[in-house]
Amino acid sequence: DVKVTQSSRYLVKRTGEKVFLECVQDMDHENMFWYRQDPGLGLRLIYFSYDVKMKEKGDIPEGYSVSREKKERFSLILESASTNQTSMYLCASSLKARAGGLRTEAFFGQGTRLTVV
Amino acid sequence: GNSVTQMEGPVTLSEEAFLTINCTYTATGYPSLFWYVQYPGEGLQLLLKATKADDKGSNKGFEATYRKETTSFHLEKGSVQVSDSAVYFCALGMAGGRRALTFGSGTRLQVQP
Numbered sequence: 448d449v450k451v452t453q454s455s456r457y458l459v460k461r462t463g464e465k466v467f468l469e470c471v472q473d474m475d476h477e478n479m480f481w482y483r484q485d486p487g488l489g490l491r492l493i494y495f496s497y498d499v500k501m502k503e504k505g506d507i508p509e510g511y512s513v514s515r516e517k518k519e520r521f522s523l524i525l526e527s528a529s530t531n532q533t534s535m536y537l538c539a540s541s542l543k544a545r546a547g548g549l550r551t552e553a554f555f556g557q558g559t560r561l562t563v564v
Numbered sequence: 565g566n567s568v569t570q571m572e573g574p575v576t577l578s579e580e581a582f583l584t585i586n587c588t589y590t591a592t593g594y595p596s597l598f599w600y601v602q603y604p605g606e607g608l609q610l611l612l613k614a615t616k617a618d619d620k621g622s623n624k625g626f627e628a629t630y631r632k633e634t635t636s637f638h639l640e641k642g643s644v645q646v647s648d649s650a651v652y653f654c655a656l657g658m659a660g661g662r663r664a665l666t667f668g669s670g671t672r673l674q675v676q677p
Contacts, residue, residue: 480664482664487669489653490667490670505664552610555608558606
């Protein structure tokens, strides 16, 4: 079974702190994603990565950065946490779809509930 | 761009009732379609999927049929249980490329004994 592990289930940080959210997957997936989940808004893509050291902005990248130094690990960084970044953060991974191939499903971690005070 | 629209919740049902959660999509081309479920305090789990028109995905008593003519992928279950209480997300993914899945806003289902 694919396993996507997020380093923390719950985090409480202060405004202005630099925050690191870590995600590790064990199935050699090329793609990794960070979403945030807020009531009534569903999942919104922050960043994704399709290879080591490669990244692309999602729909709401402002205030975030990412790092992917190894294939299995994808980190989300809040450079200076703000209260409007209080949310549930979900990491996911998937196989890269081959040329002309069908999109494969994403596998999710258990989520990190971040509170910024 | 691509988008997914789900019915708003919460949906409250009694145990053994019939469930339908509507999902429609907008996409350029022919996407794969997915239903994910999120139980309280957990991440998302894939519930079922369909990759082409008229395909029916099924799992754990849930079903959804990919309807190209109505751009829909409605989730159904004949008899819900209390343990089905969760948030359900409809999602689409396009063939090829490296884009992430596009999710709907989620529908909360509450099943009462």
